[in-house]
Amino acid sequence: MNHATALSPPRRLRADAARNQQRIVDAARELFADHGLEITLDDVAERAGVGVGTVYRRFANKKELIAEVFEQNIAEFGDAADAAVAHPDPWQGLVRFFEYACTHLATNRGFSEVMLELENDMERFAAVRDRLKPTVAAIIDRARDAGALAPDVQTSDFFALIHMVDALAEFSRPVNPDVWQRYMAIALNGVRADSMPRQPLNVPALTDEEVELAKSHVCSGRKR
Missing domain, CATH: 1.10.357.10 (Tetracycline Repressor, domain 2)
Structure with missing residues:
Protein backbone atom coordinates (compact mmCIF):
# COMPACT_ATOMS: atom_id res chain seq x y z
CA MET A 1 0.00 0.00 0.00
CA ASN A 2 1.19 3.51 -0.77
CA HIS A 3 0.93 5.11 2.70
CA ALA A 4 1.60 8.62 1.39
CA THR A 5 -1.39 8.31 -0.96
CA ALA A 6 -3.58 6.86 1.76
CA LEU A 7 -2.80 9.71 4.18
CA SER A 8 -3.15 12.63 1.76
CA PRO A 9 -6.99 12.87 1.72
CA PRO A 10 -7.29 13.46 5.52
CA ARG A 11 -4.62 16.18 5.35
CA ARG A 12 -6.51 17.85 2.52
CA LEU A 13 -9.78 17.69 4.48
CA ARG A 14 -8.14 19.26 7.52
CA ALA A 15 -6.78 22.06 5.38
CA ASP A 16 -10.21 22.59 3.80
CA ALA A 17 -11.80 22.69 7.24
CA ALA A 18 -9.27 25.24 8.43
CA ARG A 19 -9.86 27.41 5.37
CA ASN A 20 -13.60 27.21 5.81
CA GLN A 21 -13.32 28.15 9.46
CA GLN A 22 -11.20 31.18 8.62
CA ARG A 23 -13.65 32.22 5.89
CA ILE A 24 -16.47 31.97 8.42
CA VAL A 25 -14.59 34.03 11.00
CA ASP A 26 -13.57 36.64 8.42
CA ALA A 27 -17.16 36.93 7.21
CA ALA A 28 -18.43 37.24 10.77
CA ARG A 29 -15.91 39.98 11.52
CA GLU A 30 -17.10 42.00 8.51
CA LEU A 31 -20.76 41.56 9.37
CA PHE A 32 -20.32 42.29 13.08
CA ALA A 33 -18.35 45.44 12.23
CA ASP A 34 -21.01 46.72 9.82
CA HIS A 35 -24.22 45.57 11.49
CA GLY A 36 -23.49 44.72 15.12
CA LEU A 37 -24.44 41.52 16.90
CA GLU A 38 -27.96 41.19 15.47
CA ILE A 39 -26.76 39.20 12.46
CA THR A 40 -27.54 35.48 12.14
CA LEU A 41 -25.41 32.45 11.35
CA ASP A 42 -27.31 32.27 8.05
CA ASP A 43 -25.98 35.74 7.25
CA VAL A 44 -22.46 34.58 8.06
CA ALA A 45 -22.79 31.49 5.86
CA GLU A 46 -23.98 33.59 2.93
CA ARG A 47 -21.13 36.09 3.29
CA ALA A 48 -18.56 33.29 3.69
CA GLY A 49 -19.90 31.38 0.70
CA VAL A 50 -20.43 28.15 2.65
CA GLY A 51 -23.45 26.14 3.68
CA VAL A 52 -25.19 26.86 6.97
CA GLY A 53 -24.36 23.32 8.07
CA THR A 54 -20.66 24.09 7.69
CA VAL A 55 -21.02 27.05 10.03
CA TYR A 56 -22.84 24.96 12.64
CA ARG A 57 -20.17 22.25 12.45
CA ARG A 58 -17.55 24.81 13.37
CA PHE A 59 -19.61 26.86 15.85
CA ALA A 60 -22.54 25.48 17.82
CA ASN A 61 -24.18 28.90 18.11
Missing part, protein backbone atom coordinates in the same frame (compact mmCIF):
# COMPACT_ATOMS: atom_id res chain seq x y z
CA LYS A 62 -23.63 32.60 17.48
CA LYS A 63 -22.19 33.11 20.95
CA GLU A 64 -19.26 30.79 20.13
CA LEU A 65 -18.60 32.65 16.88
CA ILE A 66 -18.73 36.02 18.66
CA ALA A 67 -16.22 34.73 21.20
CA GLU A 68 -13.83 33.62 18.43
CA VAL A 69 -14.05 36.96 16.65
CA PHE A 70 -13.64 38.83 19.91
CA GLU A 71 -10.53 36.83 20.83
CA GLN A 72 -8.95 37.68 17.48
CA ASN A 73 -9.76 41.36 18.00
CA ILE A 74 -8.19 41.35 21.45
CA ALA A 75 -5.09 39.60 20.12
CA GLU A 76 -4.74 42.31 17.48
CA PHE A 77 -5.16 44.99 20.15
CA GLY A 78 -2.31 43.33 22.02
CA ASP A 79 -0.12 43.38 18.91
CA ALA A 80 -0.89 47.07 18.37
CA ALA A 81 -0.03 47.83 21.99
CA ASP A 82 3.26 45.92 21.70
CA ALA A 83 4.11 47.91 18.56
CA ALA A 84 3.37 51.16 20.41
CA VAL A 85 5.73 50.21 23.24
CA ALA A 86 8.45 49.38 20.71
CA HIS A 87 8.01 52.65 18.77
CA PRO A 88 11.20 54.74 19.00
CA ASP A 89 9.17 57.89 19.71
CA PRO A 90 7.14 57.40 22.93
CA TRP A 91 4.60 60.10 22.04
CA GLN A 92 4.04 58.78 18.52
CA GLY A 93 3.70 55.28 19.96
CA LEU A 94 0.93 56.51 22.25
CA VAL A 95 -0.77 58.46 19.45
CA ARG A 96 -0.73 55.49 17.10
CA PHE A 97 -2.20 53.12 19.66
CA PHE A 98 -4.85 55.63 20.72
CA GLU A 99 -5.80 56.15 17.08
CA TYR A 100 -5.85 52.39 16.49
CA ALA A 101 -8.10 51.78 19.50
CA CYS A 102 -10.50 54.62 18.69
CA THR A 103 -10.71 53.62 15.03
CA HIS A 104 -11.32 49.98 15.88
CA LEU A 105 -14.18 50.75 18.25
CA ALA A 106 -15.70 53.62 16.29
CA THR A 107 -15.89 51.66 13.03
CA ASN A 108 -16.71 48.23 14.47
CA ARG A 109 -20.24 48.09 15.88
CA GLY A 110 -19.97 44.47 16.95
CA PHE A 111 -16.79 44.97 18.96
CA SER A 112 -18.27 47.99 20.72
CA GLU A 113 -21.42 46.02 21.57
CA VAL A 114 -19.39 43.13 22.98
CA MET A 115 -17.39 45.57 25.12
CA LEU A 116 -20.63 47.03 26.48
CA GLU A 117 -21.86 43.53 27.31
CA LEU A 118 -18.57 42.76 29.03
CA GLU A 119 -19.03 45.71 31.35
CA ASN A 120 -22.04 43.82 32.73
CA ASP A 121 -19.92 40.67 33.11
CA MET A 122 -17.28 41.90 35.51
CA GLU A 123 -15.21 38.71 35.53
CA ARG A 124 -14.79 38.64 31.75
CA PHE A 125 -14.37 42.42 31.60
CA ALA A 126 -11.60 42.23 34.20
CA ALA A 127 -9.89 39.45 32.23
CA VAL A 128 -9.81 41.58 29.07
CA ARG A 129 -8.66 44.65 30.98
CA ASP A 130 -5.92 42.70 32.73
CA ARG A 131 -4.61 41.34 29.42
CA LEU A 132 -4.14 44.82 27.98
CA LYS A 133 -3.54 47.04 30.99
CA PRO A 134 0.17 46.27 31.63
CA THR A 135 1.17 47.07 28.05
CA VAL A 136 -1.02 50.17 27.90
CA ALA A 137 0.50 51.29 31.22
CA ALA A 138 3.94 50.92 29.64
CA ILE A 139 2.81 53.10 26.70
CA ILE A 140 1.61 55.78 29.13
CA ASP A 141 4.71 55.57 31.32
CA ARG A 142 7.10 55.91 28.37
CA ALA A 143 5.30 59.00 27.06
CA ARG A 144 5.17 60.55 30.54
CA ASP A 145 8.84 59.80 31.25
CA ALA A 146 9.78 61.37 27.91
CA GLY A 147 7.99 64.58 28.92
CA ALA A 148 5.46 64.18 26.09
CA LEU A 149 2.41 63.49 28.26
CA ALA A 150 0.81 65.59 30.98
CA PRO A 151 2.30 64.25 34.23
CA ASP A 152 -1.00 63.48 35.97
CA VAL A 153 -2.53 61.35 33.17
CA GLN A 154 -3.16 57.77 34.28
CA THR A 155 -3.73 54.51 32.41
CA SER A 156 -7.40 54.52 33.44
CA ASP A 157 -7.77 57.96 31.82
CA PHE A 158 -6.54 56.47 28.55
CA PHE A 159 -9.19 53.74 28.57
CA ALA A 160 -11.88 56.27 29.54
CA LEU A 161 -10.93 58.58 26.65
CA ILE A 162 -11.17 55.70 24.16
CA HIS A 163 -14.68 54.90 25.42
CA MET A 164 -15.65 58.58 25.26
CA VAL A 165 -14.65 58.75 21.60
CA ASP A 166 -16.53 55.51 20.94
CA ALA A 167 -19.65 56.89 22.64
CA LEU A 168 -19.49 60.00 20.45
CA ALA A 169 -19.06 57.80 17.38
CA GLU A 170 -22.16 55.80 18.33
CA PHE A 171 -24.17 58.98 18.88
CA SER A 172 -23.14 60.62 15.60
CA ARG A 173 -23.00 57.54 13.34
CA PRO A 174 -26.48 58.04 11.77
CA VAL A 175 -25.74 61.63 10.71
CA ASN A 176 -21.94 61.99 10.53
CA PRO A 177 -19.96 58.75 10.74
CA ASP A 178 -16.52 60.42 10.60
CA VAL A 179 -16.79 63.24 13.14
CA TRP A 180 -15.39 61.06 15.95
CA GLN A 181 -11.95 61.69 14.42
CA ARG A 182 -12.22 65.33 15.49
CA TYR A 183 -12.81 64.36 19.11
CA MET A 184 -10.02 61.81 19.01
CA ALA A 185 -7.67 64.66 18.13
CA ILE A 186 -9.19 66.89 20.84
CA ALA A 187 -8.64 64.13 23.41
CA LEU A 188 -4.97 63.78 22.43
CA ASN A 189 -4.53 67.55 22.61
CA GLY A 190 -5.96 67.45 26.12
CA VAL A 191 -3.36 64.98 27.46
CA ARG A 192 -0.22 66.09 25.62
CA ALA A 193 2.52 68.02 27.38
CA ASP A 194 2.75 71.73 26.52
CA SER A 195 5.92 71.11 24.51
CA MET A 196 4.23 68.67 22.11
CA PRO A 197 2.60 69.83 18.86
CA ARG A 198 -1.18 69.89 18.76
CA GLN A 199 -3.13 67.41 16.65
CA PRO A 200 -4.87 69.18 13.75
CA LEU A 201 -8.67 69.24 13.78
CA ASN A 202 -9.14 68.19 10.17
CA VAL A 203 -12.77 67.11 10.55
CA PRO A 204 -15.43 69.84 11.05
CA ALA A 205 -17.54 69.84 14.20
CA LEU A 206 -21.11 68.57 14.25
CA THR A 207 -23.56 71.22 13.15
CA ASP A 208 -26.53 72.14 15.36
CA GLU A 209 -28.79 70.38 12.88
CA GLU A 210 -26.70 67.20 13.04
CA VAL A 211 -26.77 67.23 16.84
CA GLU A 212 -30.56 67.52 16.88
CA LEU A 213 -30.93 64.80 14.24
CA ALA A 214 -28.59 62.47 16.14
CA LYS A 215 -30.60 63.08 19.32
CA SER A 216 -33.78 62.17 17.49
CA HIS A 217 -32.21 58.89 16.39
CA VAL A 218 -31.30 58.12 20.00
CA CYS A 219 -34.83 58.86 21.17
CA SER A 220 -36.43 56.76 18.43
CA GLY A 221 -34.12 53.87 19.30
CA ARG A 222 -35.20 53.97 22.94
CA LYS A 223 -38.89 53.78 21.97
CA ARG A 224 -38.47 50.52 20.05
Whole structure:
Protein backbone atom coordinates (compact mmCIF):
# COMPACT_ATOMS: atom_id res chain seq x y z
CA MET A 1 0.00 0.00 0.00
CA ASN A 2 1.19 3.51 -0.77
CA HIS A 3 0.93 5.11 2.70
CA ALA A 4 1.60 8.62 1.39
CA THR A 5 -1.39 8.31 -0.96
CA ALA A 6 -3.58 6.86 1.76
CA LEU A 7 -2.80 9.71 4.18
CA SER A 8 -3.15 12.63 1.76
CA PRO A 9 -6.99 12.87 1.72
CA PRO A 10 -7.29 13.46 5.52
CA ARG A 11 -4.62 16.18 5.35
CA ARG A 12 -6.51 17.85 2.52
CA LEU A 13 -9.78 17.69 4.48
CA ARG A 14 -8.14 19.26 7.52
CA ALA A 15 -6.78 22.06 5.38
CA ASP A 16 -10.21 22.59 3.80
CA ALA A 17 -11.80 22.69 7.24
CA ALA A 18 -9.27 25.24 8.43
CA ARG A 19 -9.86 27.41 5.37
CA ASN A 20 -13.60 27.21 5.81
CA GLN A 21 -13.32 28.15 9.46
CA GLN A 22 -11.20 31.18 8.62
CA ARG A 23 -13.65 32.22 5.89
CA ILE A 24 -16.47 31.97 8.42
CA VAL A 25 -14.59 34.03 11.00
CA ASP A 26 -13.57 36.64 8.42
CA ALA A 27 -17.16 36.93 7.21
CA ALA A 28 -18.43 37.24 10.77
CA ARG A 29 -15.91 39.98 11.52
CA GLU A 30 -17.10 42.00 8.51
CA LEU A 31 -20.76 41.56 9.37
CA PHE A 32 -20.32 42.29 13.08
CA ALA A 33 -18.35 45.44 12.23
CA ASP A 34 -21.01 46.72 9.82
CA HIS A 35 -24.22 45.57 11.49
CA GLY A 36 -23.49 44.72 15.12
CA LEU A 37 -24.44 41.52 16.90
CA GLU A 38 -27.96 41.19 15.47
CA ILE A 39 -26.76 39.20 12.46
CA THR A 40 -27.54 35.48 12.14
CA LEU A 41 -25.41 32.45 11.35
CA ASP A 42 -27.31 32.27 8.05
CA ASP A 43 -25.98 35.74 7.25
CA VAL A 44 -22.46 34.58 8.06
CA ALA A 45 -22.79 31.49 5.86
CA GLU A 46 -23.98 33.59 2.93
CA ARG A 47 -21.13 36.09 3.29
CA ALA A 48 -18.56 33.29 3.69
CA GLY A 49 -19.90 31.38 0.70
CA VAL A 50 -20.43 28.15 2.65
CA GLY A 51 -23.45 26.14 3.68
CA VAL A 52 -25.19 26.86 6.97
CA GLY A 53 -24.36 23.32 8.07
CA THR A 54 -20.66 24.09 7.69
CA VAL A 55 -21.02 27.05 10.03
CA TYR A 56 -22.84 24.96 12.64
CA ARG A 57 -20.17 22.25 12.45
CA ARG A 58 -17.55 24.81 13.37
CA PHE A 59 -19.61 26.86 15.85
CA ALA A 60 -22.54 25.48 17.82
CA ASN A 61 -24.18 28.90 18.11
CA LYS A 62 -23.63 32.60 17.48
CA LYS A 63 -22.19 33.11 20.95
CA GLU A 64 -19.26 30.79 20.13
CA LEU A 65 -18.60 32.65 16.88
CA ILE A 66 -18.73 36.02 18.66
CA ALA A 67 -16.22 34.73 21.20
CA GLU A 68 -13.83 33.62 18.43
CA VAL A 69 -14.05 36.96 16.65
CA PHE A 70 -13.64 38.83 19.91
CA GLU A 71 -10.53 36.83 20.83
CA GLN A 72 -8.95 37.68 17.48
CA ASN A 73 -9.76 41.36 18.00
CA ILE A 74 -8.19 41.35 21.45
CA ALA A 75 -5.09 39.60 20.12
CA GLU A 76 -4.74 42.31 17.48
CA PHE A 77 -5.16 44.99 20.15
CA GLY A 78 -2.31 43.33 22.02
CA ASP A 79 -0.12 43.38 18.91
CA ALA A 80 -0.89 47.07 18.37
CA ALA A 81 -0.03 47.83 21.99
CA ASP A 82 3.26 45.92 21.70
CA ALA A 83 4.11 47.91 18.56
CA ALA A 84 3.37 51.16 20.41
CA VAL A 85 5.73 50.21 23.24
CA ALA A 86 8.45 49.38 20.71
CA HIS A 87 8.01 52.65 18.77
CA PRO A 88 11.20 54.74 19.00
CA ASP A 89 9.17 57.89 19.71
CA PRO A 90 7.14 57.40 22.93
CA TRP A 91 4.60 60.10 22.04
CA GLN A 92 4.04 58.78 18.52
CA GLY A 93 3.70 55.28 19.96
CA LEU A 94 0.93 56.51 22.25
CA VAL A 95 -0.77 58.46 19.45
CA ARG A 96 -0.73 55.49 17.10
CA PHE A 97 -2.20 53.12 19.66
CA PHE A 98 -4.85 55.63 20.72
CA GLU A 99 -5.80 56.15 17.08
CA TYR A 100 -5.85 52.39 16.49
CA ALA A 101 -8.10 51.78 19.50
CA CYS A 102 -10.50 54.62 18.69
CA THR A 103 -10.71 53.62 15.03
CA HIS A 104 -11.32 49.98 15.88
CA LEU A 105 -14.18 50.75 18.25
CA ALA A 106 -15.70 53.62 16.29
CA THR A 107 -15.89 51.66 13.03
CA ASN A 108 -16.71 48.23 14.47
CA ARG A 109 -20.24 48.09 15.88
CA GLY A 110 -19.97 44.47 16.95
CA PHE A 111 -16.79 44.97 18.96
CA SER A 112 -18.27 47.99 20.72
CA GLU A 113 -21.42 46.02 21.57
CA VAL A 114 -19.39 43.13 22.98
CA MET A 115 -17.39 45.57 25.12
CA LEU A 116 -20.63 47.03 26.48
CA GLU A 117 -21.86 43.53 27.31
CA LEU A 118 -18.57 42.76 29.03
CA GLU A 119 -19.03 45.71 31.35
CA ASN A 120 -22.04 43.82 32.73
CA ASP A 121 -19.92 40.67 33.11
CA MET A 122 -17.28 41.90 35.51
CA GLU A 123 -15.21 38.71 35.53
CA ARG A 124 -14.79 38.64 31.75
CA PHE A 125 -14.37 42.42 31.60
CA ALA A 126 -11.60 42.23 34.20
CA ALA A 127 -9.89 39.45 32.23
CA VAL A 128 -9.81 41.58 29.07
CA ARG A 129 -8.66 44.65 30.98
CA ASP A 130 -5.92 42.70 32.73
CA ARG A 131 -4.61 41.34 29.42
CA LEU A 132 -4.14 44.82 27.98
CA LYS A 133 -3.54 47.04 30.99
CA PRO A 134 0.17 46.27 31.63
CA THR A 135 1.17 47.07 28.05
CA VAL A 136 -1.02 50.17 27.90
CA ALA A 137 0.50 51.29 31.22
CA ALA A 138 3.94 50.92 29.64
CA ILE A 139 2.81 53.10 26.70
CA ILE A 140 1.61 55.78 29.13
CA ASP A 141 4.71 55.57 31.32
CA ARG A 142 7.10 55.91 28.37
CA ALA A 143 5.30 59.00 27.06
CA ARG A 144 5.17 60.55 30.54
CA ASP A 145 8.84 59.80 31.25
CA ALA A 146 9.78 61.37 27.91
CA GLY A 147 7.99 64.58 28.92
CA ALA A 148 5.46 64.18 26.09
CA LEU A 149 2.41 63.49 28.26
CA ALA A 150 0.81 65.59 30.98
CA PRO A 151 2.30 64.25 34.23
CA ASP A 152 -1.00 63.48 35.97
CA VAL A 153 -2.53 61.35 33.17
CA GLN A 154 -3.16 57.77 34.28
CA THR A 155 -3.73 54.51 32.41
CA SER A 156 -7.40 54.52 33.44
CA ASP A 157 -7.77 57.96 31.82
CA PHE A 158 -6.54 56.47 28.55
CA PHE A 159 -9.19 53.74 28.57
CA ALA A 160 -11.88 56.27 29.54
CA LEU A 161 -10.93 58.58 26.65
CA ILE A 162 -11.17 55.70 24.16
CA HIS A 163 -14.68 54.90 25.42
CA MET A 164 -15.65 58.58 25.26
CA VAL A 165 -14.65 58.75 21.60
CA ASP A 166 -16.53 55.51 20.94
CA ALA A 167 -19.65 56.89 22.64
CA LEU A 168 -19.49 60.00 20.45
CA ALA A 169 -19.06 57.80 17.38
CA GLU A 170 -22.16 55.80 18.33
CA PHE A 171 -24.17 58.98 18.88
CA SER A 172 -23.14 60.62 15.60
CA ARG A 173 -23.00 57.54 13.34
CA PRO A 174 -26.48 58.04 11.77
CA VAL A 175 -25.74 61.63 10.71
CA ASN A 176 -21.94 61.99 10.53
CA PRO A 177 -19.96 58.75 10.74
CA ASP A 178 -16.52 60.42 10.60
CA VAL A 179 -16.79 63.24 13.14
CA TRP A 180 -15.39 61.06 15.95
CA GLN A 181 -11.95 61.69 14.42
CA ARG A 182 -12.22 65.33 15.49
CA TYR A 183 -12.81 64.36 19.11
CA MET A 184 -10.02 61.81 19.01
CA ALA A 185 -7.67 64.66 18.13
CA ILE A 186 -9.19 66.89 20.84
CA ALA A 187 -8.64 64.13 23.41
CA LEU A 188 -4.97 63.78 22.43
CA ASN A 189 -4.53 67.55 22.61
CA GLY A 190 -5.96 67.45 26.12
CA VAL A 191 -3.36 64.98 27.46
CA ARG A 192 -0.22 66.09 25.62
CA ALA A 193 2.52 68.02 27.38
CA ASP A 194 2.75 71.73 26.52
CA SER A 195 5.92 71.11 24.51
CA MET A 196 4.23 68.67 22.11
CA PRO A 197 2.60 69.83 18.86
CA ARG A 198 -1.18 69.89 18.76
CA GLN A 199 -3.13 67.41 16.65
CA PRO A 200 -4.87 69.18 13.75
CA LEU A 201 -8.67 69.24 13.78
CA ASN A 202 -9.14 68.19 10.17
CA VAL A 203 -12.77 67.11 10.55
CA PRO A 204 -15.43 69.84 11.05
CA ALA A 205 -17.54 69.84 14.20
CA LEU A 206 -21.11 68.57 14.25
CA THR A 207 -23.56 71.22 13.15
CA ASP A 208 -26.53 72.14 15.36
CA GLU A 209 -28.79 70.38 12.88
CA GLU A 210 -26.70 67.20 13.04
CA VAL A 211 -26.77 67.23 16.84
CA GLU A 212 -30.56 67.52 16.88
CA LEU A 213 -30.93 64.80 14.24
CA ALA A 214 -28.59 62.47 16.14
CA LYS A 215 -30.60 63.08 19.32
CA SER A 216 -33.78 62.17 17.49
CA HIS A 217 -32.21 58.89 16.39
CA VAL A 218 -31.30 58.12 20.00
CA CYS A 219 -34.83 58.86 21.17
CA SER A 220 -36.43 56.76 18.43
CA GLY A 221 -34.12 53.87 19.30
CA ARG A 222 -35.20 53.97 22.94
CA LYS A 223 -38.89 53.78 21.97
CA ARG A 224 -38.47 50.52 20.05
